[in-house]
Structures are given as C-alpha cells and as structure tokens.
Amino acid sequence: MTGIxxxxxxxxxxxxKVEEIAKVWKEDPESIKKGLKVNQKSAPGQDEDTATIAVEAARNAIKRQEISGEEIEAIYVGSESHPYAVKPTATIVAEAIKATPNLTAADYEFACKAGTAGIQNCMGLVNSDMAKMGMAIGADVSQGAPGDALEYTAGSGGAAYIIGKEDVIAKIKKTTSYTTDTPDFWRREGERYPRHGGRFTGKPGYFSHVIGATKSLMDKMDTEPNEYDYAVFHQPNGKFPVRAAKKLGFNKKQYQDCLVVNKIGNTYSGSTLIGLASVLDESSPGDKIIATSYGSGAGSDSFHIEVTSKIKEVREKGPKVNYFLEESKYLSYGEYARNKEKVR
Amino acid sequence: MNIPRFWRKINNRYNLMGTKCENCGQTYFPPRNICPNCRREGEIVEHSFEDEIGELITYTIIRSAAEDHEKETPYILGIIELEENTRLTSQIVNCEIEDVEIGMKLKPVFRKLGEQSKDGLLFYGVKFSPIGKEE
Incomplete structure (x- = not known):
C-alpha cells in the first residue's frame, strides 16, 4: 500500500521571542502570548530561504532510508515564499539530492497546505505506477508585515516526505480534501507581505475547512475520534488546533504531541508536516494518526495514516523534531529584521 | 558570476563533487582534471565529499567585506580539511564568533552563497556548520 x-x-x-517584537511595537506581550498561545517563533539565518530549508529537509529524508536520489521520480515543493516568482524551487532540490534529470518536478502554492497537496500528488503518481517514489516538501520563510499580528507567529521551517509503495514506515489508507473560495488571507502579485481578514480567518476559514475535511475523512473510513492515537492539525497559532481538535471530539493526549507552534511559530507549508513528523518520531507500530492541513484561500487535506513496524529502524537515522526545537539562538528585533530583509 | 559559469559548477557547489586520482588516491576540491602528482599516469574520477565531516584548520573574521557580502559582516571564513589533505575555503555558519575554534568538527550545509543582483540569479551551494550535539 502507498505510504510514507x-x-x-x-x-x-x-x-x-514575542516580548522582543512587542517591545518594538509598544504592545503588551502577555496579552499577545495569551491570545495566540505562542511564546516565540523560528527565523532564518541571513543565507537561508525556502530553497535551502527544502534541501536540508529533503536530505534528512533521504538519509533516513538511505535512498538514492535517482529513485525519486517526482518532486513537489509547496510554499508561499518561493525564492523566485518564476523558476522552480523543486529543480534546486532535485539537483541537490542528485535526482536529476529523469524526474518530474514543480512548485505548488496554496497558502499553508501546499505541502500536503504535494503528498496527494505523489500518492497519485505512485498509485498509478507513474513513479516509483515521489517527494513532497512543505517549506516556508513566512512573511508578516512589520507591526502586523502575523509578525508574532510567521516562522520558518519545512519537512519532506518520500511517498512510495515499498518499505513504508506508515501507510496512508485514505486522503480527502475540502476546498472552497474563501478569501481569508492573500498576497497580491509583487507585494512583499500578505494581508488577511483578521477574525474572518477563524470560523469561515480555518475551522470550517479543517473540521469539514476531518469529518469527511472519518465518514469515508467509518472511524470515530477515539480510534486514533494521534490527531495532527495545522498550527497557525496555539489556540486554533486545540479548539478544532476539541470540537471534533479528540482529547489532549491525542493532539498535544504534535503542537510545536509555541516554540517555532507557524511554519506555514511546513506546519502540519512538522507536526506529523513530531508524532512519527514517537509513534509505535500499529498507531493510527489523523492529520489535517489548512491553507487559506481556502482548503484542507486530511490523511488517515497507520504506522508500520518499519518505523523503528528508520526514524533514528535522521534528526528528530526535538533536536531542532532544542537548538536555538535568540535574535534581537534588529537582527531578525536584517535576516528577514525587512531592512534593505 | 555569469550564469553559464555558475550552471557548469552546480553539481560541485551543491553536492561537494570533487575529483580523485585513482593512481595515488589524492582527492581534490575544487575538482582537478589532472593529478599534479601523477600527471599522465593518473586517472581522474569524480569524488563526492558531501557526507564528510571536516575539520577547521584556520579561520579569519571578515569585518569589511566585498560589496556582495557587506550586509553579512562580521562572519567567519575558514579553511576546512576534508579527507586526504583536501582543503577548501568556506563560510562557517550557525556559529557565533566567540565559539569558533581551530580543530572543531564541521558538516556541510546547503545555503545561499550570494546573488547576481536584486533581480538577478540566486547562487546556492555548500557552507559549513558545527556538528550538533545529536550528530
């Protein structure tokens, strides 16, 4: 069966830290932390962007199963911060993992869910025997305008998933999507920073789509929330995934292990995929995982995943999510603004 | 850097692809087409250094950089030894200036090396980073 x-x-x-940003804009850090349930966020080095993050994640995925780059016959990179408007990030990744030239590659954009859209595409290619293995990446160095609420959460990071039929560490038994034209967040062509509909991003955006896709998947699988060991949801802040999980009937034990947003912020296209990775880092053979992404604009992809016995021998061969959570160097707002090229 | 020159060296810059003389075993980065020791006796083949751990031989702190890198100062520029005395010059990243030490172990990481101009091509390749606690 097709899987990870x-x-x-x-x-x-x-x-x-939230305090460092709030100090610049004369805002109350405690009320921001309480409102968003986020204490800090990740930020790139001066020489890091979506392409470098995607390559590092891709190399960590290759290393875990000792796969040759030539075996990857499709690469999709989902991001809303591709370094080029025209020229694919996916070709840079392909060259850096030695997958060229016999593969198909493309970049995706669907706010924060472009990475999971890439997984669905890879599943289609693998299921139809058009590709032996495909790689889907969600990576971002997300943007928040100076002083905007997004500046407190817009983080940087990414994850890469290799999808195939053999030696899978987790089977993907079903995926389903929920998509509408809901204008809750956008960035116009040529603009540096996105804009959003404030509270409109909540109920009609995030909750409607995340709950819609997750319910639809459980209906199709004929499952109930209590049958899952883990529930992973997109993490734009610390509040939304918890509220969505509770509304759907999941308990704290099921969703708490995937919550990394309070330490690294919202990594956009990387968010659901890093949350899922943190669960795979700890899961046992036979565990059932439900994972649902959300991309503004708007849509959600939901996955029913079952962990296999192969997980134990594979996951120790690459750095776990905790490794990245622990290693951190704090920036001043000035250093952050320099790294993010907010000061040109 | 012009586009064809960058493009020709993509495999070398992205994947630390050098060369090796099969006659004497000496490795080279940047790649050499001929072994200076063995000359016509040597047979040069491709050799990848990408999985190798390097050692910092010496370094300097760049505080006054060329125009392309002036916003990155101060930064560490080091000479790193890979296998068989193969040495290369690279920026050391993820390392504070007060923490850099001769002899430290380093791993290659994928980073932005520079750009042609604000609307020009981006150049990517390898820099070196200290090895983390778990590695």
Missing part, C-alpha cells in the same frame, strides 16, 4: 517511505525535517536555529 521516509521523512525529514529542518528548522533554522534562530528564534525571536
């Missing part, structure tokens, strides 16, 4: 053959994560080592 390997996975790899990368998060830059730099962090900035």
């Amino acid at each position: 053959v390997s996975y790899g994560v990368y998060v830059p080592k730099y962090r900035i």
